[in-house]
Amino acid sequence: MVVKIMSEKFEPNILAFLCNWCSYAGADLAGTSRIQYSPNVKIIRVMCSGRVNPVFILNALQNGIDGVLIGGCHPGECHYETGNYLARRRITILKKLLEYIGIDSRRIKLTWVSASEGQKFADVINEYTAEIKKIGPIKKIVRRNEW
Amino acid sequence: MVDTKKLKNEILKILEKKDVKHVICYTAGSYGFQTRPFFISKKEDIEKIIFSPLCLHNLSLYVNNNDEKKIGVVVKGCDSKSVVQLIQEKQLDRKKIIIIGIPCKGVIDPKKLREKISEPLEQVDVKEIKDKYIITFKDKKHEFNKKDLVFDKCLTCEHPTPIIYDVLIDEKIKPTGKEKYEQVKTFEKQTIDNKWKFWEEQFSKCIRCYACRNVCPICFCEECMAEQLNPQWLYRSVNISENTIWHIMRAFHLAGRCTGCGECERVCPMDIPLMLLNKKLEKEIKELYDYIPGTNPENIPLFAMYKPDDPGGDIK
Numbered sequence: 275m276v277v278k279i280m281s282e283k284f285e286p287n288i289l290a291f292l293c294n295w296c297s298y299a300g301a302d303l304a305g306t307s308r309i310q311y312s313p314n315v316k317i318i319r320v321m322c323s324g325r326v327n328p329v330f331i332l333n334a335l336q337n338g339i340d341g342v343l344i345g346g347c348h349p350g351e352c353h354y355e356t357g358n359y360l361a362r363r364r365i366t367i368l369k370k371l372l373e374y375i376g377i378d379s380r381r382i383k384l385t386w387v388s389a390s391e392g393q394k395f396a397d398v399i400n401e402y403t404a405e406i407k408k409i410g411p412i413k414k415i416v417r418r419n420e421w
Numbered sequence: 422m423v424d425t426k427k428l429k430n431e432i433l434k435i436l437e438k439k440d441v442k443h444v445i446c447y448t449a450g451s452y453g454f455q456t457r458p459f460f461i462s463k464k465e466d467i468e469k470i471i472f473s474p475l476c477l478h479n480l481s482l483y484v485n486n487n488d489e490k491k492i493g494v495v496v497k498g499c500d501s502k503s504v505v506q507l508i509q510e511k512q513l514d515r516k517k518i519i520i521i522g523i524p525c526k527g528v529i530d531p532k533k534l535r536e537k538i539s540e541p542l543e544q545v546d547v548k549e550i551k552d553k554y555i556i557t558f559k560d561k562k563h564e565f566n567k568k569d570l571v572f573d574k575c576l577t578c579e580h581p582t583p584i585i586y587d588v589l590i591d592e593k594i595k596p597t598g599k600e601k602y603e604q605v606k607t608f609e610k611q612t613i614d615n616k617w618k619f620w621e622e623q624f625s626k627c628i629r630c631y632a633c634r635n636v637c638p639i640c641f642c643e644e645c646m647a648e649q650l651n652p653q654w655l656y657r658s659v660n661i662s663e664n665t666i667w668h669i670m671r672a673f674h675l676a677g678r679c680t681g682c683g684e685c686e687r688v689c690p691m692d693i694p695l696m697l698l699n700k701k702l703e704k705e706i707k708e709l710y711d712y713i714p715g716t717n718p719e720n721i722p723l724f725a726m727y728k729p730d731d732p733g734g735d736i737k
Contacts, residue, residue: 328673329646329654332666349729359727363710366733367676370705371669374609374698376617384736414617417662 286340286406288315293323295353296388297345303392311396312403324357328368336417341406348386423472431588435493444493447476454545477528479682482638497525501583502680502715503638509718522586524594527575574683602704624664626691633685639678672698677723680715
């Protein structure tokens with residue numbers, strides 16, 4: 275019975291790379307403001323969204339993460355001035371490439387959340403979790419221990 | 422046909438200079454129809470130099486500035502783009518290389534030639550007459566249309582004349598083809614599951630020999646992400662997961678840098694259509710950022726610059 279319920283309900287694993295200066299502070303604000311948001315998300319703090327190497331994202335997907343969220347400051351507000359613009363170019367191209375290879379590009383999402391947007395952070399996480407739930411679990415490139 | 426005499430003369434002139442280490446050019450390979458790269462440093466070897474539509478290597482791979490002396494290199498139109506890209510990325514010093522440009526009318530794809538002629542290909546002599554190749558070996562004559570024999574990249578070549586050169590052999594040629602990315606466009610129309618089905622089949626063939634990386638003139642990292650151990654992003658095991666990530670990363674690292682010389686696809690022992698991946702990125706980058714790699718040494722690398730009005734303004 276328990277097994278049946280578990281197999282019916284898919285709870286996605288979502289990984290969020292949040293930039294130290296905006297999105298992470300936004301998440302912090304959501305926490306201190308006691309705003310409830312989906313518990314499916316695991317957060318990794320990076321110093322800038324430009325720090326996120328595409329290999330981090332691919333490695334996450336290989337390890338069974340169903341959706342990767344990258345949060346940065348709004349364009350023009352980056353602490354390092356250009357980091358989020360560079361991230362935007364990189365992620366745009368990476369998404370195009372994944373789509374072309376046959377992996378749903380919605381599994382990667384770039385978003386801008388500022389330090390004052392606690393409510394927006396919670397909304398983004400909730401919306402994204404719902405979206406990934408619809409897409410379903412990642413199966414195509416998951417690393418299996420075959421030896 | 423390229424004037425080999427003129428080529429030899431020019432190389433001789435370069436070798437006479439005292440500050441030149443060697444000139445990289447082509448010579449006949451061990452088998453009749455194959456050619457191989459040739460590093461010439463002595464004048465006596467000058468007669469060994471050849472140039473024919475069988476000279477398919479991208480010689481920019483072998484150029485480096487590790488020595489104080491200058492290095493000469495023979496380039497075709499597409500190879501010159503790799504040289505431009507290397508200069509742009511500060512891997513080569515323009516003052517320390519001598520570029521001998523050859524306007525190229527296409528090179529023969531050995532795989533296509535193999536399909537047409539099944540006999541052993543030895544002592545082949547290729548002649549180029551207008552739109553046809555006349556291939557002679559052991560007194561047998563074959564005549565082929567150029568279009569059927571040349572590489573796919575040559576059919577859509579936009580730069581038959583080298584972009585940069587110090588010496589140009591023969592006259593400049595006007596480009597006949599235009600890159601319309603037809604293969605990419607047809608592939609894009611498929612459903613996402615069909616795309617995966619296709620690539621899954623292709624990537625499971627991969628034996629991870631890394632020939633594609635080793636032959637690429639632009640892949641010059643001292644330590645490749647694929648062999649990095651700390652942190653180890655990619656496992657050594659050959660399975661669909663690791664293979665897919667390898668190919669995504671290889672293509673991605675070349676985004677905005679790949680000049681489309683097609684060497685990776687040529688050397689692939691498993692015939693994986695790598696150019697289909699590279700061309701897709703080339704197309705996207707052209708459409709999104711209006712950026713063409715390997716055309717101007719003064720350009721800033723694609724991922725090292727941005728414009729505030731880049732696509733992606735709708736990201737919330």
